[in-house]
Amino acid sequence: MIDGHLSDTEFQKFASEPSLCNESIAKHIESCDTCRDQTKVYQVLFSSIEQQARPAFDFDLSALVISQLEPAKPKFSWEIFTVYLFAFAGVAVILFSGILFQEYCSSLFSGSSTIFLYMFIAISLITILFQGFEIFRKYQKQMDTLNIS
Ligand SMILES: [Zn+2]
Structure with missing residues (x-):
């Protein structure tokens, strides 16, 4: 009560x-x-x-706004270049170390049991599924917020 x-x-x-x-x-x-x-x-x-009747314009609002927007110009940005440079360097380091330690990487899972390997794969897949679902749900929520009408 x-x-x-x-x-x-x-x-x-x-x-x-x-x-x-x-x-x-x-x-x-x-x-x-x-x-x-x-x-x-x-x-x-x-x-x-x-x-109440939903408010509506008697003209095409989207066409009016779009006509006033400047077209996006692709321009060079040092920040984005730096991000891509570090990402490329990270991938290169991983690939290089994979090549360098190839014989150790090939024996990484050979000593462990099969059930451990399947559990590792299952947990990874479940995590990826949940992350993907969460991203999709967030996207849907944002689209619902944008679609007021
Ligand atoms: Zn009361």
Whole structure:
């Protein structure tokens, strides 16, 4: 049971998504006249906001904005050049050390058991899958934020 009345955040949450609220909030709203009235105020407010016509321009906004943008020019940047230089150097060092220590690298997994190798591969694949899913979810969220209409 909730002591006192609900907060504005709880009213708004219950008015917009009642199924996502705690059962204690729903029970309090059922039993408390003040909170029930406040919840109805928010429900009326939300329904009237949803009934409002979406604002729309009577001209093509994207064409107007795009016409004022300067076309991107590919230009040389020392910062990006340095990043690529260090990345290339890192890959070169890894490849060179792989060639240099080839005989040691080939015997890296030969002494270990097969189950260890499969566990290593499975953990790597699961990690890559979760990372990929997280990147995809973040991308979808950003696209949903951009697609307001
Ligand atoms: Zn109350």
